[in-house]
Amino acid sequence: MSTRPHRYATATDGQRLAVYSAGPTRLPPPPSTDASGAVPPTRLPPPPSTDTSGAVPPTRLPPPPSTDTSGAVPPTRPTLLLVHGYPDNATVWEALVADLAADHHVVTYDVRGAGRSTAPDDRSGYLLDQLADDLRTVADTVSPDRPVHLVGHDWGSIQTWHAVTEPAHAHRFASFTSISGPDLDQAGHWLRKAPDGVRNVLRQAVRSSYIGFFSTPGLPEAAWLSGIGGAALSALERVGGGPRVPAERTVRDYLNGLELYRANMLRRFARPAERRTGVPVQVLAPTHDAFMVDQVQSNAGRWADDFRFHRFKGGHWSVRSHPAPVARRVRAFVREIESGAPRPVRNLTAQQARRHGGAFAGQVAVITGAGSGIGRCLAFELAERGARIVAVDIDAPAAERTAELCSMITPGSGARRVDVTDSDAVNELAAWVRDEYGVPDMVVNNAGIGVAGPFLEAGTEDLKRVVDINLWGVINGVRAFAPMMVESGGGGRIVNTASAAAYLPSRMYGAYSATKAAVLGLSRSLRGELAAQGVSVTAVCPGLVATGIITNARVSGMGEVSRTKDRLNRLYRLRGYTPEKAARRIADAVESDPEIVPVTGEAHIGLALSRLSPAAIRGYARLAPPV
Amino acid sequence: MSHKNVTGNTASQADLDAFRELQQLAYRAAGDVADTLEPGVTEREAARRVREHLEERGVQDWFHTPFAWFGDRTAFRGFRTPLQFFPTNRRLEEGMPFILDCAPVRDGYVADIGYSGYLGRNPLHDRLMDDLRAHRRLIVEQVREGRTLQDVYRAVDALVREQGYDNRHQVYPGRVIAHQVGKVESRLPRAVVAGFGIRSLQTLFGDLVVERMHHRSPLWADGDISAHPATPGMWAVEPHIGFRDMGVKFEEILVVTSDDAYWLDDDLPHVNRWARSSPATAGTGKETATA
Numbered sequence: 010m011s012t013r014p015h016r017y018a019t020a021t022d023g024q025r026l027a028v029y030s031a032g033p034t035r036l037p038p039p040p041s042t043d044a045s046g047a048v049p050p051t052r053l054p055p056p057p058s059t060d061t062s063g064a065v066p067p068t069r070l071p072p073p074p075s076t077d078t079s080g081a082v083p084p085t086r087p088t089l090l091l092v093h094g095y096p097d098n099a100t101v102w103e104a105l106v107a108d109l110a111a112d113h114h115v116v117t118y119d120v121r122g123a124g125r126s127t128a129p130d131d132r133s134g135y136l137l138d139q140l141a142d143d144l145r146t147v148a149d150t151v152s153p154d155r156p157v158h159l160v161g162h163d164w165g166s167i168q169t170w171h172a173v174t175e176p177a178h179a180h181r182f183a184s185f186t187s188i189s190g191p192d193l194d195q196a197g198h199w200l201r202k203a204p205d206g207v208r209n210v211l212r213q214a215v216r217s218s219y220i221g222f223f224s225t226p227g228l229p230e231a232a233w234l235s236g237i238g239g240a241a242l243s244a245l246e247r248v249g250g251g252p253r254v255p256a257e258r259t260v261r262d263y264l265n266g267l268e269l270y271r272a273n274m275l276r277r278f279a280r281p282a283e284r285r286t287g288v289p290v291q292v293l294a295p296t297h298d299a300f301m302v303d304q305v306q307s308n309a310g311r312w313a314d315d316f317r318f319h320r321f322k323g324g325h326w327s328v329r330s331h332p333a334p335v336a337r338r339v340r341a342f343v344r345e346i347e348s349g350a351p352r353p354v355r356n357l358t359a360q361q362a363r364r365h366g367g368a369f370a371g372q373v374a375v376i377t378g379a380g381s382g383i384g385r386c387l388a389f390e391l392a393e394r395g396a397r398i399v400a401v402d403i404d405a406p407a408a409e410r411t412a413e414l415c416s417m418i419t420p421g422s423g424a425r426r427v428d429v430t431d432s433d434a435v436n437e438l439a440a441w442v443r444d445e446y447g448v449p450d451m452v453v454n455n456a457g458i459g460v461a462g463p464f465l466e467a468g469t470e471d472l473k474r475v476v477d478i479n480l481w482g483v484i485n486g487v488r489a490f491a492p493m494m495v496e497s498g499g500g501g502r503i504v505n506t507a508s509a510a511a512y513l514p515s516r517m518y519g520a521y522s523a524t525k526a527a528v529l530g531l532s533r534s535l536r537g538e539l540a541a542q543g544v545s546v547t548a549v550c551p552g553l554v555a556t557g558i559i560t561n562a563r564v565s566g567m568g569e570v571s572r573t574k575d576r577l578n579r580l581y582r583l584r585g586y587t588p589e590k591a592a593r594r595i596a597d598a599v600e601s602d603p604e605i606v607p608v609t610g611e612a613h614i615g616l617a618l619s620r621l622s623p624a625a626i627r628g629y630a631r632l633a634p635p636v
Numbered sequence: 637m638s639h640k641n642v643t644g645n646t647a648s649q650a651d652l653d654a655f656r657e658l659q660q661l662a663y664r665a666a667g668d669v670a671d672t673l674e675p676g677v678t679e680r681e682a683a684r685r686v687r688e689h690l691e692e693r694g695v696q697d698w699f700h701t702p703f704a705w706f707g708d709r710t711a712f713r714g715f716r717t718p719l720q721f722f723p724t725n726r727r728l729e730e731g732m733p734f735i736l737d738c739a740p741v742r743d744g745y746v747a748d749i750g751y752s753g754y755l756g757r758n759p760l761h762d763r764l765m766d767d768l769r770a771h772r773r774l775i776v777e778q779v780r781e782g783r784t785l786q787d788v789y790r791a792v793d794a795l796v797r798e799q800g801y802d803n804r805h806q807v808y809p810g811r812v813i814a815h816q817v818g819k820v821e822s823r824l825p826r827a828v829v830a831g832f833g834i835r836s837l838q839t840l841f842g843d844l845v846v847e848r849m850h851h852r853s854p855l856w857a858d859g860d861i862s863a864h865p866a867t868p869g870m871w872a873v874e875p876h877i878g879f880r881d882m883g884v885k886f887e888e889i890l891v892v893t894s895d896d897a898y899w900l901d902d903d904l905p906h907v908n909r910w911a912r913s914s915p916a917t918a919g920t921g922k923e924t925a926t927a
Binding site for chain 2: 360385587
């Protein structure tokens with residue numbers, strides 16, 4: 010452990026917490042803080058009173074003397090307080106501090122039991138209420154006059170959640186960025202009530218299995234001391250990739266922190282309390298977190314009024330391995346809060362407010378073909394789930410109408426008139442989105458048209474048009490947006506609207522089927538290509554959804570065209586699958602980044618048949634329905 | 637109009653006044669009860685309040701007893717069977733839309749009204765209410781032009797779609813946006829079966845039979861049987877639009893004569909609301925232009 014300059018803050022129960030500051034002005038080297046060389050493997054006794062901050066009263070520190078760093082920090086620099094997790098100490102933040110200290114007053118501290126801080130003798134000293142108190146103590150020490158911005162990782166995030174959801178503390182905090190650590194009470198509710206489905210609860214249970222091991226007496230200690238634990242941890246740290254930065258940990262970091270689990274987990278999960286907060290919260294979820302599924306983190310959207318959720322490519326220790334996307338999001342969030350602009354207020358009914366977690370909260374979604382049908386309904390659905398929508402359509406008034414209604418649910422949506430067949434226009438759109446909204450979290454290449462009738466009777470113009478819109482529209486969208494999504498650190502989603510016709514060939518819609526099969530093939534290949542960059546690609550195959558696609562479709566060689574259309578429209582109507590329902594299904598499915606989302610029953614059955622019984626599909630292709 | 641007279645005579649002025657007076661009474665009842673709604677009230681309780689309020693004021697019978705829908709039930713989300721229209725024990729909460737719908741009968745005159753509200757404030761609900769205005773205008777204009785009911789229905793449907801909402805009157809039995817009403821003259825006892833007064837049902841079924849013989853229907857929907865201009869008489873028109881968890885509607889009587897059509901009364905809560913919000917323009921020209 011490096012001998013970085015630090016001082017001590019004294020917790021409400023007398024424990025002493027090592028606090029480190031960095032920022033525009035550096036802390037002067039303290040006279041005799043160098044106790045680190047003598048850190049014993051397990052519990053550190055309270056440091057001798059000769060220490061720098063020995064005279065500090067047990068509760069809140071007075072404003073430090075003017076020689077101290079925080080007094081010299083210009084008031085314009087917001088204070089960031091970073092809270093580390095287990096089995097780390099404040100050094101886990103080094104990469105992030107180096108980045109953020111350029112324009113922030115950055116404070117880190119060793120949580121009790123870790124690093125240079127003292128360790129309580131009793132397990133009760135690790136209860137969350139006490140840890141939240143510690144956080145408040147440090148915040149009052151380093152920024153007594155202004156609320157601080159919090160960043161927490163792992164157990165640090167858990168403690169910070171506990172602090173921001175404590176009404177007595179909340180006013181001291183301007184914002185909170187949570188990385189890989191949910192509020193334990195909120196998680197307790199999530200595990201018991203499974204609002205995001207039992208499947209996700211089971212997925213999470215697998216990733217949390219180590220908690221049971223940590224609760225056994227003696228065994229985890231033996232694992233750490235024997236080196237087995239260290240080897241396992243080092244393997245887990247590789248998940249998610251990124252440069253290998255060796256952690257600076259001491260044995261006491263590993264051992265003392267076990268008490269965090271033993272003191273809190275069972276208690277919180279057995280009887281979770283209702284903990285809400287009005288503090289603005291952003292959750293940053295690494296895509297390859299070995300210990301956490303997205304949903305247990307985005308679930309916090311049910312408990313935080315001002316909430317956003319972003320993903321980025323990385324593993325559980327991404328604060329070390331992928332600091333850039335974290336720093337970028339923290340910086341943007343702090344700037345937004347510090348600007349003092351009024352926080353956006355969403356308009357949800359009582360039922361809507363309860364329905365969704367925060368999986369899309371605060372995200373930006375670009376949707377083409379958003380002026381009607383599934384695109385429009387998906388825009389509404391995502392807006393209800395907290396996303397800001399960029400509604401794109403060739404019909405400007407329709408796109409504007411979509412954006413207007415989306416903005417009434419979640420403020421900040423916009424509309425653009427773009428012809429997706431025009432690659433320059435789509436590139437301009439992407440540049441505009443990046444300037445106005447930042448890199449989008451989600452791009453839905455949805456614009457498409459229908460063409461029906463015998464292929465040989467279709468006109469060249471019609472064929473060109475359907476290929477241009479259905480295939481080139483998707484190509485243009487991917488080429489315009491995917492590079493920036495990769496470059497910004499990953500975590501985004503590309504959703505392409507294909508069709509059940511992609512795997513259900515038919516003499517009824519040869520040209521249409523060709524374009525949609527191409528979209529499906531492109532999506533699946535791209536999914537493989539971008540997997541390593543943390544950008545997911547999903548193809549949606551709706552089936553018969555009553556959207557009006559028939560009314561606008563071209564039907565070749567069928568004589569009384571309007572009569573055929575009437576019959577087809579009636580078929581779609583009788584099928585009764587509304588675009589609202591399709592949008593809900595798509596949004597639900599996309600949360601877990603599947604490769605293909607078949608929407609209606611026939612799309613599911615068709616997909617299964619195309620895999621199980623190609624002969625049945627060949628037969629279907631020959632059918633000429635009486636329309 | 638009653639099936640005794642399908643050739644299309646309009647009601648006398650005295651009759652019109654009586655219909656108008658009852659419609660006013662029904663809207664006042666809904667408005668007064670809406671003002672009393674607070675969190676925790678169930679749909680059944682709200683419906684009971686409307687019923688008692690009206691029975692205290694001389695209503696003897698019902699075309700249908702009061703309905704109350706709270707929350708996403710205002711948009712008929714998840715409705716599969718007609719039984720789901722009846723009031724349930726769902727409790728009203730802050731942040732819920734609601735609709736009160738009742739059809740009282742007094743001295744043979746019928747009113748059928750729908751009153752939409754919201755507990756708390758939601759600009760989106762205001763927006764939906766404002767957007768109903770274009771529908772009220774569209775319907776009367778198209779009926780006046782002699783368009784078939786089927787066409788008017790489709791025009792309303794197109795406008796709903798363009799507005800970004802969905803047509804919720806299609807959930808009503810028969811997908812109806814309107815039905816004919818007339819004076820109830822029946823010897824049957826006053827009884828309510830499954831929410832509907834049997835005297836009124838007798839009148840409606842009588843109309844149904846007679847109108848069918850003329851290849852018309854007293855029920856206004858988008859089927860081919862509605863491919864005729866509005867039959868002279870009185871129609872209770874109820875465009876019902878939905879946006880996600882919210883449904884809003886109004887329901888009031890449209891008077892159709894052999895050469896004209898007009899709303900029975902303009903002094904109604906939703907109409908007054910539009911007049912307050914933008915008194916200058918009577919309708920939104922752009923939106924009605926879809927027709």
